Amino acid sequence: MDAKTCLKKLEYVGVLAFATVDAQGNPQVRNISAVHYEPDALYFFTARGKDFYRELLEDGRVQILGYTRYKEMIRLSAQAKPVSQEEQQKWIDTIFREQPYLENVYPGNTREIGIVFEIRDAQIEYFHLGVHPIFRETYVIGNGREKEKGYRITDSCIGCGTCVSVCPQRCVTTGDAGTPYHISPEHCLHCGNCSEHCPVSAIERV
Amino acid sequence: MDAKTCLKKLEYVGVLAFATVDAQGNPQVRNISAVHYEPDALYFFTARGKDFYRELLEDGRVQILGYTRYKEMIRLSAQAKPVSQEEQQKWIDTIFREQPYLENVYPGNTREIGIVFEIRDAQIEYFHLGVHPIFRETYVIGNGREKEKGYRITDSCIGCGTCVSVCPQRCVTTGDAGTPYHISPEHCLHCGNCSEHCPVSAIERV
Numbered sequence A, B: 001m002d003a004k005t006c007l008k009k010l011e012y013v014g015v016l017a018f019a020t021v022d023a024q025g026n027p028q029v030r031n032i033s034a035v036h037y038e039p040d041a042l043y044f045f046t047a048r049g050k051d052f053y054r055e056l057l058e059d060g061r062v063q064i065l066g067y068t069r070y071k072e073m074i075r076l077s078a079q080a081k082p083v084s085q086e087e088q089q090k091w092i093d094t095i096f097r098e099q100p101y102l103e104n105v106y107p108g109n110t111r112e113i114g115i116v117f118e119i120r121d122a123q124i125e126y127f128h129l130g131v132h133p134i135f136r137e138t139y140v141i142g143n144g145r146e147k148e149k150g151y152r153i154t155d156s157c158i159g160c161g162t163c164v165s166v167c168p169q170r171c172v173t174t175g176d177a178g179t180p181y182h183i184s185p186e187h188c189l190h191c192g193n194c195s196e197h198c199p200v201s202a203i204e205r206v
Helices: A003-013 A051-058 A085-098 A108-113 A162-166 A193-197 B003-013 B051-058 B085-098 B108-113 B162-166 B193-197
Strands: A016-021 A027-032 A035-038 A041-047 A061-067 A072-079 A114-119 A122-128 A135-141 A151-153 A203-205 B016-021 B027-032 B035-038 B041-047 B061-067 B072-079 B114-119 B122-128 B135-141 B151-153 B203-205
Touching (some): A003 A035, A003 A072, A016 A051, A016 B016, A016 B027, A016 B061, A027 A041, A027 B027, A027 B072, A035 A085, A041 A051, A072 B027, A085 A114, A108 A114, A162 A193, B003 B035, B003 B061, B003 B072, B003 B122, B003 B135, B016 B051, B027 B041, B085 B114, B162 B193
Antiparallel strands (some): A016 A027, A041 A114, A072 A122, A122 A135, A151 A203, B016 B027, B061 B072
16 A cells, blocks of 8 residues: 555545544544545635634644545545635636536535635555454655554563463564564554553553 | 434444544544444444543543435534443443454454443534535434534624525525524535625624
């Protein structure tokens, strides 16, 4: 998998969940399908009267989530920015051309209440529950920041094998080098079972 | 539409988006299908090692979003709470029985790293873009708090009719009583076009 394929898969999913935070710190999430996809960016339409618009303008942090028919979860973490005034009309018209149902929602000139935001720099998390062992990876588009997550076995490991036996995905390997044991990050659920069971607290969150 | 039907529709959707806020105030959203539905409550499974678990335990505010094949968006705003220690096993086993794929993810005893949260009190927003005019309503389960949103025309209305002509959904009515005009909240997009165009600023956000 890679970043471009993830964006293409999101395009096929069509309807994505966009999560933001409101001024009171409440989580907010809604479905958006008014999206135009470039190979390494996306553009989406909303209206200037919506709470969503205020949250984007005042804070801008957004997570965008799509779930494919193959049980793949694809998530972008990014900062959304309005496209420049000069380019608004071009992107609004592009999105309306690609998503004809929008004409039913905003007929005629009423699309002028719209505004288009862009996502150029993002971290992408790919998480596939439909394979065994499960599979995850992270990618970046533009100047997206890659943030590590999960669990790591430290040098305190005594090689007792408890973590190997309790891992639901069997993703702990003893390795040739003896201790410390190793967690394969691409197969890890982040469930924490290894960490809870380690008798010497050698497994820490990244 | 009503609250119970919304929950039943979410059950048919199967895979929902759960949005929370992390300790740094970032929006977080992921898909969850490990859910058990009661007529007026829902129970969902996660693992104690996940960020999601921490966000639920430390903050608990959650928005749960489902999108039906009929273009209906159904959204619950709630406070999630872990079910009591005595009831954990019962709900974990219920969810695993109803969602057999979970056995692939957490085989054997490894489900013990799981924890079940419940949603009993929630506001539900129903939003249907697949009809014309669009349709929205809000409902409540348990002691959920109903929060009004949208736009209202105040007594400053001069009856010029601008809002009627710019409303994408034609949901402003002049009424028998003359001014102020009236916005039908069940058909309003919350796009703000009426408010932007009102020459006397008579239309305010609720």
